[in-house]
Amino acid sequence: MNIGEVSKRAKLPAKTIRYYEEIGLILPQREPNGYRVFRASELHKLEFVGRARAMGFSIEECRTLLALWDDRNRASADVRALAARHLAVIEARMDDLRAMHATLSDLVTACAGDDRPDCPILSTLAADGAPPDREL
Amino acid sequence: MNIGEVSKRAKLPAKTIRYYEEIGLILPQREPNGYRVFRASELHKLEFVGRARAMGFSIEECRTLLALWDDRNRASADVRALAARHLAVIEARMDDLRAMHATLSDLVTACAGDDRPDCPILSTLAADGAPPDREL
DNA sequence: CCTTGACCTTCCAGTTACGGGAACCCTCAT
DNA sequence: ATGAGGGTTCCCGTAACTGGAAGGTCAAGG
Numbered sequence: 271m272n273i274g275e276v277s278k279r280a281k282l283p284a285k286t287i288r289y290y291e292e293i294g295l296i297l298p299q300r301e302p303n304g305y306r307v308f309r310a311s312e313l314h315k316l317e318f319v320g321r322a323r324a325m326g327f328s329i330e331e332c333r334t335l336l337a338l339w340d341d342r343n344r345a346s347a348d349v350r351a352l353a354a355r356h357l358a359v360i361e362a363r364m365d366d367l368r369a370m371h372a373t374l375s376d377l378v379t380a381c382a383g384d385d386r387p388d389c390p391i392l393s394t395l396a397a398d399g400a401p402p403d404r405e406l
Numbered sequence: 407m408n409i410g411e412v413s414k415r416a417k418l419p420a421k422t423i424r425y426y427e428e429i430g431l432i433l434p435q436r437e438p439n440g441y442r443v444f445r446a447s448e449l450h451k452l453e454f455v456g457r458a459r460a461m462g463f464s465i466e467e468c469r470t471l472l473a474l475w476d477d478r479n480r481a482s483a484d485v486r487a488l489a490a491r492h493l494a495v496i497e498a499r500m501d502d503l504r505a506m507h508a509t510l511s512d513l514v515t516a517c518a519g520d521d522r523p524d525c526p527i528l529s530t531l532a533a534d535g536a537p538p539d540r541e542l
Numbered sequence: 543c544c545t546t547g548a549c550c551t552t553c554c555a556g557t558t559a560c561g562g563g564a565a566c567c568c569t570c571a572t
Numbered sequence: 573a574t575g576a577g578g579g580t581t582c583c584c585g586t587a588a589c590t591g592g593a594a595g596g597t598c599a600a601g602g
Contacts, residue, residue: 274549284550289589303597305550314532321531326506329588339528349527350519357510364503370462371496374489383486391485392475395457396450410578420579425560439568441579465559544602551596557589567580572573 271308280316287316295319295333327356407444416452423452431455431469463492 277284290296291306296315298306308316315336322332334352338344373394380390413420426432427442432451434442444452451472458468470488474480509530516526 272550283590285590286588288551293588303550304552305597317533318531321533323588324506325510325531326503335528335531338525339532342523344523344525345521346517346523346525346527347519347521349525350514350517353510353514353517353527357507357514360503360507360510364500364507367462367496367500367503370460371493371500374461374493374496378486378489378493381482381486381489383483385481385483387478387480387482389474389480389482389485391482391489392471395454395461395471396475397453397457408579419561421561422559424580429559439579440581441568459559546599546601548599549597552594554591554593556591558587560586562583562585564582564584565580568578570576570578572575 271313273306273308276308276313276316279313280320282316282320290316290319293329295329295336325356326360331356407449409442409444412444412449412452415449416456418452418456426452426455429465431465431472461492462496467492 271279273284273287276282277287280287287296288306291298296308296312298308298312301307318336318339319332322335323329327335331352335349338349338352377391377394382388407415409420409423412418413423416423423432424442427434432444432448434444434448437443454472454475455468458471459465463471467488471485474485474488513527513530518524
């Protein structure tokens with residue numbers, strides 16, 4: 271299988287696959303003409319990584335997950351711990367976004383959005399006046 | 407005011423302030439010895455940018471917001487539109503995170519997390535078996 | 543036989559918003 | 573003179589790619 275075919279099947283851009291090779295996530299062989307040649311196991315790894323990335327795992331976490339996947343003697347506790355840590359990161363990000371969203375949506379609501387210059391969004395950013403009806 | 411003082415007051419690292427100068431967000435003057443000199447207006451801009459960044463606006467959005475702030479003839483509609491676009495981005499990110507969280511928290515719950523190798527997290531990533539009690 | 547098109551290759555640069563660290567200058571106090 | 577605590581520039585590194593240039597490979601068609 272050449273890179274185009276793998277790209278289609280794993281739904282990853284060829285560029286990304288080359289990058290994954292560069293950082294040692296996968297190690298495809300080469301044909302005499304220099305083309306990469308992928309076996310089923312490499313395709314599976316790429317699909318695995320694609321799913322892990324879609325769940326927000328970093329590349330390094332993906333590397334660890336691949337290693338755990340390969341390891342028939344792994345303890346599921348190790349996988350679970352990694353996933354739980356990642357879950358905590360996701361929750362922290364969501365908290366940050368929630369705070370931004372709360373502030374911003376209030377401001378957007380409070381802003382007339384007409385052709386006049388008065389704007390509670392700018393006032394709040396400038397901190398030269400209190401937000402209309404809500405503490406930051 | 408030198409950079410250290412501004413850094414303390416605006417609660418931004420000196421490095422960040424130098425970077426903001428480099429990209430033209432602020433244009434402090436210089437003393438004969440080469441030190442940057444900040445006036446109150448520059449401090450205000452930095453505080454403004456600090457708050458905007460905390461709300462998740464990109465640097466380029468901050469640049470636009472600063473320009474709108476400076477423009478006494480702005481229409482609040484322009485500010486509002488920018489904020490609303492950003493709000494949409496925040497919501498999209500939250501949706502992504504929510505999806506990841508839903509999948510992952512189910513998997514973490516389903517994983518025994520003991521010393522045995524069986525792990526629904528890895529199985530799901532490998533897609534070699536259906537997740538235990540939930541569709542992806 | 544030559545060309546065209548669709549593949550593939552490598553390499554280089556750019557992205558975002560800084561942080562680390564080296565090497566060096568300025569100023570003041572001891 | 574020296575040391576502490578400012579400041580300066582410059583360059584590299586981060587994460588995870590993406591875009592683009594320049595060029596090799598291969599099968600089919602005229």
